Amino acid sequence: MADVLTYVLHYEGALNKNSLGAVSEGAARAAEIGGECHAVVVGGEDLTDALCQTLGDYGATKVFRAEGPEGLAQPVVDVMAKVIDDHGQSYALFGGGLLGFEIGAGLAARKQAGVTMEVTAVKAQDGKLVAERPILGDSRISVSHYRGDLGIIIGRINAFEIKAGQGRSAEIVDVDVQYSPWSTQATMVKRGEQRGADVDIEGADILVAGGRGLGKAEGFELAEALAKAFGGNSAVAATRAVVDAGWYPYAAQIGQTGKTVSPKLYLAAGISGAIQHKVGMQSSEHIVAINKDANAPIFEFSDLGIVGDLNKIIPKLTAAIKAKKGS
Protein backbone atom coordinates (compact mmCIF):
# COMPACT_ATOMS: atom_id res chain seq x y z
CA MET A 1 0.00 0.00 0.00
CA ALA A 2 1.30 3.40 -0.90
CA ASP A 3 -0.70 5.43 1.56
CA VAL A 4 0.67 8.53 3.28
CA LEU A 5 -0.04 9.19 6.96
CA THR A 6 0.11 12.79 8.18
CA TYR A 7 -0.13 14.27 11.65
CA VAL A 8 -2.44 17.23 12.15
CA LEU A 9 -1.69 19.54 15.07
CA HIS A 10 -4.50 21.59 16.56
CA TYR A 11 -4.63 24.36 19.10
CA GLU A 12 -7.82 25.69 20.67
CA GLY A 13 -10.05 24.08 18.07
CA ALA A 14 -8.06 25.37 15.07
CA LEU A 15 -6.08 23.09 12.79
CA ASN A 16 -2.46 24.09 12.23
CA LYS A 17 -1.80 25.61 8.78
CA ASN A 18 1.40 23.67 8.19
CA SER A 19 -0.43 20.46 9.07
CA LEU A 20 -3.12 21.27 6.51
CA GLY A 21 -0.35 21.84 3.97
CA ALA A 22 0.99 18.38 4.79
CA VAL A 23 -2.45 16.84 4.24
CA SER A 24 -2.77 18.52 0.83
CA GLU A 25 0.77 17.52 -0.13
CA GLY A 26 0.21 13.98 1.15
CA ALA A 27 -2.99 13.64 -0.88
CA ALA A 28 -1.36 14.90 -4.08
CA ARG A 29 1.76 12.72 -3.78
CA ALA A 30 -0.15 9.61 -2.60
CA ALA A 31 -2.36 9.89 -5.67
CA GLU A 32 0.77 9.75 -7.85
CA ILE A 33 1.88 6.46 -6.31
CA GLY A 34 -1.58 4.87 -6.13
CA GLY A 35 -2.40 5.59 -2.49
CA GLU A 36 -4.48 7.76 -0.22
CA CYS A 37 -3.72 10.36 2.41
CA HIS A 38 -4.68 9.65 6.00
CA ALA A 39 -4.39 11.90 9.03
CA VAL A 40 -3.81 11.34 12.74
CA VAL A 41 -5.22 13.68 15.37
CA VAL A 42 -4.65 13.35 19.10
CA GLY A 43 -6.51 15.35 21.71
CA GLY A 44 -9.66 15.73 23.74
CA GLU A 45 -13.27 16.72 23.18
CA ASP A 46 -12.41 19.63 20.90
CA LEU A 47 -11.62 17.08 18.19
CA THR A 48 -15.24 16.94 17.09
CA ASP A 49 -16.50 14.90 14.15
CA ALA A 50 -17.14 18.14 12.29
CA LEU A 51 -13.58 19.41 12.82
CA CYS A 52 -12.04 16.05 11.80
CA GLN A 53 -14.22 15.85 8.71
CA THR A 54 -12.93 19.19 7.44
CA LEU A 55 -9.65 17.35 6.74
CA GLY A 56 -11.44 15.70 3.82
CA ASP A 57 -11.61 19.12 2.24
CA TYR A 58 -7.79 19.20 2.20
CA GLY A 59 -7.52 15.70 0.73
CA ALA A 60 -7.58 13.19 3.60
CA THR A 61 -9.73 10.07 3.16
CA LYS A 62 -9.35 8.74 6.69
CA VAL A 63 -8.83 10.48 10.01
CA PHE A 64 -7.50 8.38 12.87
CA ARG A 65 -8.57 10.04 16.11
CA ALA A 66 -7.07 9.13 19.47
CA GLU A 67 -7.80 10.51 22.90
CA GLY A 68 -4.62 11.82 24.47
CA PRO A 69 -2.64 14.78 25.68
CA GLU A 70 -2.24 17.73 23.30
CA GLY A 71 0.99 19.41 22.32
CA LEU A 72 3.32 16.57 23.31
CA ALA A 73 5.17 14.43 20.79
CA GLN A 74 5.64 11.01 22.33
CA PRO A 75 1.96 10.06 22.73
CA VAL A 76 1.54 10.85 19.01
CA VAL A 77 4.45 8.51 18.22
CA ASP A 78 2.52 5.73 20.00
CA VAL A 79 -0.64 6.50 18.01
CA MET A 80 1.10 6.75 14.63
CA ALA A 81 3.11 3.56 15.26
CA LYS A 82 -0.11 1.68 16.02
CA VAL A 83 -1.95 3.10 13.02
CA ILE A 84 0.97 2.15 10.75
CA ASP A 85 1.15 -1.34 12.27
CA ASP A 86 -2.58 -1.82 11.63
CA HIS A 87 -2.91 -0.11 8.25
CA GLY A 88 0.53 -0.28 6.65
CA GLN A 89 1.02 3.26 5.38
CA SER A 90 4.30 3.63 3.48
CA TYR A 91 5.13 7.21 4.42
CA ALA A 92 4.64 9.53 7.36
CA LEU A 93 4.54 13.21 6.45
CA PHE A 94 4.78 16.25 8.72
CA GLY A 95 4.28 19.89 7.87
CA GLY A 96 7.14 21.26 9.95
CA GLY A 97 7.15 22.81 13.36
CA LEU A 98 8.65 21.51 16.58
CA LEU A 99 6.20 18.68 17.15
CA GLY A 100 6.64 17.38 13.61
CA PHE A 101 10.40 17.12 14.20
CA GLU A 102 9.93 15.37 17.54
CA ILE A 103 7.23 12.96 16.40
CA GLY A 104 8.97 12.15 13.12
CA ALA A 105 12.25 11.41 14.90
CA GLY A 106 10.56 9.32 17.60
CA LEU A 107 8.68 7.37 14.95
CA ALA A 108 11.93 6.78 13.02
CA ALA A 109 13.42 5.24 16.17
CA ARG A 110 10.33 3.16 16.92
CA LYS A 111 9.87 1.80 13.41
CA GLN A 112 13.53 1.71 12.35
CA ALA A 113 12.65 4.01 9.51
CA GLY A 114 14.58 6.62 7.58
CA VAL A 115 13.79 10.26 8.31
CA THR A 116 14.53 13.49 6.44
CA MET A 117 13.84 16.88 7.94
CA GLU A 118 13.59 20.45 6.59
CA VAL A 119 12.14 19.01 3.38
CA THR A 120 11.12 21.62 0.80
CA ALA A 121 9.73 19.31 -1.90
CA VAL A 122 8.37 15.77 -2.14
CA LYS A 123 8.33 14.00 -5.49
CA ALA A 124 7.01 10.71 -6.83
CA GLN A 125 9.72 8.69 -8.56
CA ASP A 126 9.29 5.11 -9.82
CA GLY A 127 6.27 4.54 -7.59
CA LYS A 128 8.04 5.82 -4.48
CA LEU A 129 8.38 9.17 -2.79
CA VAL A 130 11.67 11.02 -2.53
CA ALA A 131 12.30 14.08 -0.39
CA GLU A 132 14.40 17.13 -1.24
CA ARG A 133 16.24 18.92 1.51
CA PRO A 134 18.44 22.02 1.30
CA ILE A 135 21.74 21.42 3.15
CA LEU A 136 24.89 23.36 4.07
CA GLY A 137 23.07 26.58 4.82
CA ASP A 138 20.74 26.12 1.83
CA SER A 139 23.70 26.14 -0.58
CA ARG A 140 23.00 22.63 -1.92
CA ILE A 141 19.99 20.36 -2.35
CA SER A 142 20.14 16.71 -1.27
CA VAL A 143 17.56 14.11 -2.29
CA SER A 144 16.55 11.37 0.18
CA HIS A 145 15.57 7.93 -1.08
CA TYR A 146 14.06 5.56 1.46
CA ARG A 147 14.77 1.90 2.18
CA GLY A 148 12.41 -0.36 4.06
CA ASP A 149 8.67 -0.28 4.69
CA LEU A 150 8.36 3.27 5.97
CA GLY A 151 9.82 6.64 4.98
CA ILE A 152 9.43 9.67 7.22
CA ILE A 153 9.32 13.15 5.74
CA ILE A 154 9.36 16.28 7.90
CA GLY A 155 8.64 19.40 5.89
CA ARG A 156 10.17 22.81 6.35
CA ILE A 157 7.68 25.36 7.58
CA ASN A 158 5.52 26.78 4.73
CA ALA A 159 6.94 24.20 2.30
CA PHE A 160 3.62 22.63 1.40
CA GLU A 161 0.77 24.54 -0.17
CA ILE A 162 -2.66 24.24 1.43
CA LYS A 163 -5.22 23.15 -1.14
CA ALA A 164 -8.76 23.32 0.18
CA GLY A 165 -11.88 22.40 -1.77
CA GLN A 166 -10.90 18.79 -2.55
CA GLY A 167 -14.41 17.75 -1.48
CA ARG A 168 -13.51 14.35 -0.09
CA SER A 169 -15.43 12.96 2.82
CA ALA A 170 -13.02 11.80 5.48
CA GLU A 171 -13.96 8.68 7.38
CA ILE A 172 -13.28 9.04 11.10
CA VAL A 173 -11.69 6.03 12.76
CA ASP A 174 -11.39 6.15 16.55
CA VAL A 175 -8.17 4.52 17.72
CA ASP A 176 -7.67 3.03 21.15
CA VAL A 177 -4.02 3.28 22.09
CA GLN A 178 -2.10 1.92 25.04
CA TYR A 179 0.43 4.68 25.64
CA SER A 180 4.05 3.76 26.36
CA PRO A 181 5.05 4.35 29.99
CA TRP A 182 7.57 7.05 28.99
CA SER A 183 4.98 8.84 26.85
CA THR A 184 2.97 9.57 29.97
CA GLN A 185 5.97 10.87 31.94
CA ALA A 186 5.80 14.29 30.32
CA THR A 187 2.82 16.45 31.19
CA MET A 188 1.74 19.80 29.82
CA VAL A 189 1.62 22.31 32.67
CA LYS A 190 0.73 25.37 30.59
CA ARG A 191 0.20 25.50 26.83
CA GLY A 192 0.54 28.39 24.42
CA GLU A 193 1.37 31.16 26.87
CA GLN A 194 1.60 34.52 25.09
CA ARG A 195 4.44 36.69 26.30
CA GLY A 196 4.52 40.42 25.80
CA ALA A 197 2.10 42.75 24.08
CA ASP A 198 -0.25 41.58 21.34
CA VAL A 199 1.16 43.42 18.35
CA ASP A 200 0.13 42.99 14.71
CA ILE A 201 2.92 42.59 12.20
CA GLU A 202 1.27 40.47 9.55
CA GLY A 203 -0.51 43.30 7.80
CA ALA A 204 2.47 45.69 7.67
CA ASP A 205 3.94 46.86 4.33
CA ILE A 206 7.24 47.78 5.94
CA LEU A 207 8.82 45.75 8.71
CA VAL A 208 11.92 46.74 10.63
CA ALA A 209 13.08 43.54 12.30
CA GLY A 210 15.58 43.39 15.14
CA GLY A 211 17.86 40.58 16.29
CA ARG A 212 20.57 39.94 18.82
CA GLY A 213 22.77 42.50 17.09
CA LEU A 214 20.64 45.24 18.67
CA GLY A 215 22.62 44.41 21.80
CA LYS A 216 19.93 44.83 24.43
CA ALA A 217 16.18 45.31 24.86
CA GLU A 218 16.61 49.09 24.62
CA GLY A 219 18.18 48.57 21.19
CA PHE A 220 14.65 48.09 19.89
CA GLU A 221 14.11 51.83 20.36
CA LEU A 222 16.31 52.27 17.26
CA ALA A 223 14.13 49.87 15.29
CA GLU A 224 10.94 51.54 16.50
CA ALA A 225 12.19 55.01 15.60
CA LEU A 226 13.13 53.80 12.11
CA ALA A 227 9.73 52.15 11.59
CA LYS A 228 8.06 55.35 12.75
CA ALA A 229 10.12 57.38 10.28
CA PHE A 230 8.85 55.21 7.41
CA GLY A 231 5.37 55.99 8.71
CA GLY A 232 2.24 54.59 7.15
CA ASN A 233 1.76 50.88 7.50
CA SER A 234 5.03 49.97 9.20
CA ALA A 235 5.81 47.87 12.26
CA VAL A 236 8.65 46.29 14.22
CA ALA A 237 9.35 42.56 14.24
CA ALA A 238 11.86 40.38 16.09
CA THR A 239 13.82 37.14 15.96
CA ARG A 240 13.31 34.12 18.17
CA ALA A 241 16.54 34.76 20.09
CA VAL A 242 15.50 38.20 21.29
CA VAL A 243 11.93 37.12 22.04
CA ASP A 244 13.24 34.24 24.15
CA ALA A 245 15.49 36.76 25.88
CA GLY A 246 12.42 38.85 26.70
CA TRP A 247 13.48 41.91 24.66
CA TYR A 248 10.36 41.97 22.49
CA PRO A 249 6.84 40.41 22.44
CA TYR A 250 6.29 36.93 21.07
CA ALA A 251 3.49 38.25 18.84
CA ALA A 252 6.14 40.15 16.83
CA GLN A 253 8.32 37.12 16.19
CA ILE A 254 9.21 36.05 12.66
CA GLY A 255 10.13 32.51 11.69
CA GLN A 256 9.59 28.85 12.35
CA THR A 257 7.80 29.20 15.67
CA GLY A 258 6.51 32.69 14.91
CA LYS A 259 4.85 34.54 12.04
CA THR A 260 5.39 34.26 8.33
CA VAL A 261 5.39 37.64 6.58
CA SER A 262 5.89 39.02 3.10
CA PRO A 263 5.96 42.82 3.36
CA LYS A 264 7.07 45.19 0.57
CA LEU A 265 10.21 45.96 2.59
CA TYR A 266 11.86 43.84 5.26
CA LEU A 267 14.72 45.67 6.94
CA ALA A 268 16.73 43.32 9.15
CA ALA A 269 18.84 45.00 11.82
CA GLY A 270 21.40 42.88 13.62
CA ILE A 271 19.93 39.61 12.38
CA SER A 272 22.34 36.85 11.33
CA GLY A 273 19.75 35.07 9.18
CA ALA A 274 19.37 31.53 10.60
CA ILE A 275 17.24 29.18 8.47
CA GLN A 276 14.49 29.25 11.13
CA HIS A 277 14.26 33.01 10.63
CA LYS A 278 14.61 32.93 6.85
CA VAL A 279 11.61 30.63 6.39
CA GLY A 280 9.37 33.28 7.92
CA MET A 281 10.45 36.25 5.77
CA GLN A 282 12.10 35.04 2.56
CA SER A 283 9.10 35.89 0.40
CA SER A 284 9.33 39.59 1.31
CA GLU A 285 9.46 41.77 -1.82
CA HIS A 286 12.63 43.63 -0.83
CA ILE A 287 15.10 42.54 1.84
CA VAL A 288 17.63 44.97 3.31
CA ALA A 289 20.06 43.79 5.98
CA ILE A 290 22.39 45.71 8.28
CA ASN A 291 24.90 43.56 10.14
CA LYS A 292 28.45 44.06 11.34
CA ASP A 293 29.47 40.51 10.38
CA ALA A 294 30.24 40.38 6.65
CA ASN A 295 29.85 36.59 6.78
CA ALA A 296 26.32 36.65 8.22
CA PRO A 297 24.08 34.28 6.22
CA ILE A 298 21.44 37.00 5.85
CA PHE A 299 23.58 38.71 3.19
CA GLU A 300 23.11 35.62 1.03
CA PHE A 301 19.40 36.37 0.63
CA SER A 302 19.32 40.16 0.90
CA ASP A 303 18.74 42.53 -2.01
CA LEU A 304 20.77 45.21 -0.26
CA GLY A 305 23.26 44.38 2.46
CA ILE A 306 25.09 46.89 4.60
CA VAL A 307 28.14 45.69 6.52
CA GLY A 308 28.53 48.06 9.40
CA ASP A 309 27.58 49.17 12.90
CA LEU A 310 23.80 49.54 13.13
CA ASN A 311 24.17 51.92 16.08
CA LYS A 312 25.89 54.37 13.74
CA ILE A 313 23.81 53.69 10.64
CA ILE A 314 20.22 53.43 11.89
CA PRO A 315 19.97 56.83 13.67
CA LYS A 316 21.31 58.56 10.55
CA LEU A 317 19.07 56.49 8.30
CA THR A 318 16.07 57.38 10.47
CA ALA A 319 16.91 61.07 10.22
CA ALA A 320 17.47 60.86 6.45
CA ILE A 321 14.13 59.13 5.87
CA LYS A 322 12.35 61.68 8.03
CA ALA A 323 14.00 64.46 6.02
CA LYS A 324 13.08 62.79 2.74
CA LYS A 325 9.47 62.37 3.81
CA GLY A 326 9.36 66.00 4.91
CA SER A 327 10.66 67.30 1.60
Added chain:
Amino acid sequence: MKICVLVKEVPDAAVEKRIDPSTGRMDRSGERNLNPYDTHAIEAAMQLREGGAIEVDEIVAVTMGPSSATRALQKAVSLGADRSIHLTDDGLAGSDVAATGYALAKAMAKESPDLVLLGQQSDDGACYTIGAVVADHLKMPSLTQVIKMEVTGPAAHALTCERQAEYGYDTVELQLPAVISVGDAINEPRYPSLKAIMGAKKKPLETVAAGDVGIDLSLVGGDGSRVLCGDFRDPPARAAGQIIEDEDTDETVSQIVAWLDERKLI
Protein backbone atom coordinates in the same frame (compact mmCIF):
# COMPACT_ATOMS: atom_id res chain seq x y z
CA MET B 1 22.20 12.14 39.62
CA LYS B 2 24.25 11.29 36.58
CA ILE B 3 24.01 13.51 33.51
CA CYS B 4 25.15 12.44 30.06
CA VAL B 5 25.76 15.27 27.62
CA LEU B 6 25.82 14.36 23.94
CA VAL B 7 28.37 16.32 21.96
CA LYS B 8 29.60 16.42 18.39
CA GLU B 9 32.65 17.57 16.49
CA VAL B 10 31.78 19.92 13.62
CA PRO B 11 33.69 22.16 11.20
CA ASP B 12 34.68 25.33 13.03
CA ALA B 13 32.09 28.07 12.53
CA ALA B 14 34.71 30.61 11.49
CA VAL B 15 35.79 28.30 8.69
CA GLU B 16 32.39 26.98 7.74
CA LYS B 17 30.76 30.25 6.80
CA ARG B 18 33.39 31.22 4.27
CA ILE B 19 32.42 31.21 0.64
CA ASP B 20 35.22 30.18 -1.66
CA PRO B 21 35.37 33.07 -4.16
CA SER B 22 36.74 30.84 -6.94
CA THR B 23 33.82 28.39 -6.78
CA GLY B 24 31.13 30.47 -5.08
CA ARG B 25 30.58 27.57 -2.69
CA MET B 26 31.07 27.10 1.02
CA ASP B 27 34.55 26.12 2.04
CA ARG B 28 34.33 23.28 4.59
CA SER B 29 37.98 22.43 4.95
CA GLY B 30 40.10 23.30 7.95
CA GLU B 31 39.67 23.38 11.69
CA ARG B 32 37.06 21.35 13.50
CA ASN B 33 35.65 22.13 16.90
CA LEU B 34 33.00 21.27 19.47
CA ASN B 35 29.53 22.00 18.08
CA PRO B 36 28.76 25.45 19.56
CA TYR B 37 25.16 24.47 20.40
CA ASP B 38 26.52 21.69 22.65
CA THR B 39 28.23 24.19 24.93
CA HIS B 40 24.75 25.28 26.07
CA ALA B 41 23.97 21.68 27.08
CA ILE B 42 27.19 21.40 29.09
CA GLU B 43 26.49 24.77 30.70
CA ALA B 44 22.95 23.60 31.57
CA ALA B 45 24.45 20.52 33.26
CA MET B 46 26.91 22.73 35.18
CA GLN B 47 24.12 25.04 36.32
CA LEU B 48 22.14 22.04 37.62
CA ARG B 49 25.23 20.94 39.52
CA GLU B 50 25.84 24.41 40.94
CA GLY B 51 22.16 25.19 41.51
CA GLY B 52 21.94 22.93 44.56
CA ALA B 53 18.35 21.77 43.99
CA ILE B 54 19.65 18.37 43.03
CA GLU B 55 22.88 16.52 43.71
CA VAL B 56 24.80 16.00 40.47
CA ASP B 57 27.34 13.23 40.99
CA GLU B 58 28.75 13.08 37.55
CA ILE B 59 28.63 14.77 34.14
CA VAL B 60 29.70 12.49 31.31
CA ALA B 61 30.33 13.78 27.78
CA VAL B 62 29.46 11.26 25.07
CA THR B 63 30.24 11.41 21.37
CA MET B 64 30.31 9.23 18.31
CA GLY B 65 32.79 9.89 15.54
CA PRO B 66 36.27 9.28 14.14
CA SER B 67 39.46 9.59 16.19
CA SER B 68 39.59 13.39 15.80
CA ALA B 69 36.32 13.62 17.79
CA THR B 70 38.28 13.24 21.04
CA ARG B 71 39.09 16.94 20.75
CA ALA B 72 35.40 17.76 21.08
CA LEU B 73 35.29 15.57 24.20
CA GLN B 74 38.32 17.36 25.67
CA LYS B 75 36.64 20.69 25.06
CA ALA B 76 33.48 19.36 26.77
CA VAL B 77 35.58 18.24 29.74
CA SER B 78 37.30 21.63 29.90
CA LEU B 79 33.82 23.16 30.14
CA GLY B 80 32.88 21.00 33.11
CA ALA B 81 32.30 17.33 32.23
CA ASP B 82 34.03 14.88 34.61
CA ARG B 83 34.87 12.24 32.05
CA SER B 84 33.96 11.21 28.54
CA ILE B 85 32.99 8.30 26.33
CA HIS B 86 34.06 8.07 22.71
CA LEU B 87 32.05 5.66 20.58
CA THR B 88 34.10 4.96 17.50
CA ASP B 89 33.90 2.14 14.98
CA ASP B 90 34.41 1.91 11.23
CA GLY B 91 31.04 0.17 11.04
CA LEU B 92 29.32 3.36 12.22
CA ALA B 93 30.61 5.57 9.41
CA GLY B 94 27.81 6.86 7.19
CA SER B 95 25.05 6.35 9.77
CA ASP B 96 21.94 8.46 9.21
CA VAL B 97 20.12 10.30 12.02
CA ALA B 98 18.05 7.30 13.09
CA ALA B 99 21.10 4.98 13.12
CA THR B 100 23.24 7.56 14.96
CA GLY B 101 20.57 8.03 17.63
CA TYR B 102 20.30 4.27 18.07
CA ALA B 103 24.08 3.91 18.45
CA LEU B 104 24.33 6.80 20.94
CA ALA B 105 21.46 5.37 22.98
CA LYS B 106 23.29 2.03 23.12
CA ALA B 107 26.50 3.74 24.22
CA MET B 108 24.66 5.51 27.05
CA ALA B 109 22.44 2.64 28.18
CA LYS B 110 25.14 1.08 30.38
CA GLU B 111 25.62 4.43 32.10
CA SER B 112 21.93 4.53 33.15
CA PRO B 113 21.85 8.34 33.10
CA ASP B 114 19.18 10.21 35.03
CA LEU B 115 19.30 12.98 32.47
CA VAL B 116 20.56 13.20 28.89
CA LEU B 117 21.23 16.72 27.65
CA LEU B 118 22.09 17.84 24.15
CA GLY B 119 22.19 21.00 22.06
CA GLN B 120 19.31 22.01 19.80
CA GLN B 121 21.13 21.18 16.57
CA SER B 122 24.52 20.44 15.12
CA ASP B 123 26.15 23.29 13.28
CA ASP B 124 26.79 21.15 10.20
CA GLY B 125 23.97 18.61 9.80
CA ALA B 126 21.26 20.68 11.52
CA CYS B 127 18.79 17.83 11.97
CA TYR B 128 17.36 18.92 15.36
CA THR B 129 16.18 15.38 15.93
CA ILE B 130 18.83 13.21 17.65
CA GLY B 131 17.29 13.84 21.08
CA ALA B 132 13.90 12.42 20.13
CA VAL B 133 15.51 9.35 18.51
CA VAL B 134 17.69 8.69 21.55
CA ALA B 135 14.72 9.14 23.91
CA ASP B 136 12.61 6.52 22.17
CA HIS B 137 15.46 3.99 22.33
CA LEU B 138 16.15 4.75 26.00
CA LYS B 139 12.38 4.75 26.71
CA MET B 140 12.54 8.16 28.36
CA PRO B 141 10.28 11.21 28.05
CA SER B 142 11.82 14.00 26.01
CA LEU B 143 11.47 17.59 24.95
CA THR B 144 13.48 19.71 22.50
CA GLN B 145 14.30 23.44 22.23
CA VAL B 146 14.06 23.94 25.99
CA ILE B 147 14.97 27.47 27.10
CA LYS B 148 14.32 27.18 30.84
CA MET B 149 14.75 24.19 33.10
CA GLU B 150 13.96 23.89 36.80
CA VAL B 151 14.19 20.98 39.21
CA THR B 152 10.71 20.24 40.60
CA GLY B 153 8.52 17.41 41.86
CA PRO B 154 8.62 15.27 44.96
CA ALA B 155 12.19 14.25 45.82
CA ALA B 156 13.38 16.58 43.03
CA HIS B 157 12.54 13.87 40.55
CA ALA B 158 11.23 16.04 37.73
CA LEU B 159 12.27 18.93 35.53
CA THR B 160 9.86 21.66 34.60
CA CYS B 161 10.83 22.99 31.19
CA GLU B 162 9.74 25.88 29.02
CA ARG B 163 10.00 26.12 25.28
CA GLN B 164 8.53 28.11 22.45
CA ALA B 165 6.05 26.27 20.24
CA GLU B 166 4.16 27.49 17.16
CA TYR B 167 1.39 29.16 19.17
CA GLY B 168 3.25 30.51 22.22
CA TYR B 169 5.25 29.16 25.14
CA ASP B 170 4.64 25.68 26.56
CA THR B 171 5.58 24.60 30.07
CA VAL B 172 6.08 20.84 30.37
CA GLU B 173 7.01 18.72 33.38
CA LEU B 174 9.16 15.67 32.66
CA GLN B 175 9.76 12.87 35.13
CA LEU B 176 13.38 11.73 35.33
CA PRO B 177 15.11 10.02 33.68
CA ALA B 178 14.56 12.21 30.62
CA VAL B 179 16.21 13.43 27.42
CA ILE B 180 16.25 17.20 26.93
CA SER B 181 17.64 19.18 24.06
CA VAL B 182 18.28 22.78 25.04
CA GLY B 183 17.87 25.87 22.88
CA ASP B 184 20.68 28.40 22.64
CA ALA B 185 18.65 30.92 24.65
CA ILE B 186 18.84 28.78 27.82
CA ASN B 187 22.14 30.20 29.02
CA GLU B 188 25.41 31.95 28.18
CA PRO B 189 28.07 29.24 28.22
CA ARG B 190 31.15 30.07 30.29
CA TYR B 191 34.64 30.10 28.86
CA PRO B 192 36.93 27.34 30.09
CA SER B 193 39.75 28.40 32.40
CA LEU B 194 43.31 27.80 31.29
CA LYS B 195 43.65 25.31 34.12
CA ALA B 196 40.56 23.42 32.93
CA ILE B 197 41.90 23.32 29.38
CA MET B 198 45.25 22.00 30.60
CA GLY B 199 43.56 19.48 32.89
CA ALA B 200 41.09 18.16 30.30
CA LYS B 201 43.51 15.66 28.80
CA LYS B 202 44.02 14.04 32.19
CA LYS B 203 40.32 13.28 32.77
CA PRO B 204 39.19 9.71 32.00
CA LEU B 205 38.30 9.08 28.38
CA GLU B 206 36.81 5.71 27.56
CA THR B 207 36.90 4.53 23.96
CA VAL B 208 34.24 1.99 23.02
CA ALA B 209 33.54 0.09 19.79
CA ALA B 210 30.11 -0.92 18.50
CA GLY B 211 30.45 -4.44 19.86
CA ASP B 212 31.36 -3.22 23.35
CA VAL B 213 27.94 -1.63 23.82
CA GLY B 214 25.82 -4.19 21.96
CA ILE B 215 25.19 -2.22 18.78
CA ASP B 216 23.71 -4.38 16.01
CA LEU B 217 25.96 -3.47 13.07
CA SER B 218 23.20 -4.30 10.58
CA LEU B 219 21.27 -1.27 11.88
CA VAL B 220 24.06 1.31 11.51
CA GLY B 221 26.57 2.65 9.00
CA GLY B 222 25.84 3.41 5.40
CA ASP B 223 24.34 -0.02 4.77
CA GLY B 224 22.17 -0.05 7.90
CA SER B 225 20.75 3.44 7.33
CA ARG B 226 17.27 3.75 5.87
CA VAL B 227 17.88 7.01 4.06
CA LEU B 228 20.13 7.28 1.04
CA CYS B 229 21.11 10.85 0.24
CA GLY B 230 22.20 11.68 -3.24
CA ASP B 231 21.44 13.59 -6.44
CA PHE B 232 23.16 16.65 -4.95
CA ARG B 233 22.58 19.83 -6.88
CA ASP B 234 22.65 23.58 -6.48
CA PRO B 235 19.41 25.38 -5.66
CA PRO B 236 18.09 27.81 -8.28
CA ALA B 237 20.49 30.73 -8.45
CA ARG B 238 19.36 33.88 -6.70
CA ALA B 239 20.46 37.23 -8.07
CA ALA B 240 23.26 38.44 -5.83
CA GLY B 241 22.32 41.41 -3.69
CA GLN B 242 24.22 44.65 -3.59
CA ILE B 243 26.64 44.96 -0.66
CA ILE B 244 27.78 48.23 0.89
CA GLU B 245 30.72 48.22 3.31
CA ASP B 246 30.08 51.12 5.66
CA GLU B 247 33.09 53.39 5.76
CA ASP B 248 31.55 56.86 5.57
CA THR B 249 28.16 56.49 7.27
CA ASP B 250 26.67 59.64 5.68
CA GLU B 251 27.54 58.27 2.27
CA THR B 252 26.21 54.80 3.20
CA VAL B 253 22.93 56.29 4.37
CA SER B 254 22.45 58.34 1.22
CA GLN B 255 23.06 55.18 -0.83
CA ILE B 256 20.44 53.29 1.20
CA VAL B 257 17.93 56.12 0.82
CA ALA B 258 18.54 56.29 -2.93
CA TRP B 259 18.10 52.52 -3.20
CA LEU B 260 14.82 52.62 -1.25
CA ASP B 261 13.61 55.66 -3.15
CA GLU B 262 14.25 54.01 -6.51
CA ARG B 263 11.97 51.19 -5.44
CA LYS B 264 9.34 53.60 -4.08
CA LEU B 265 9.71 52.26 -0.57
CA ILE B 266 9.88 55.64 1.17
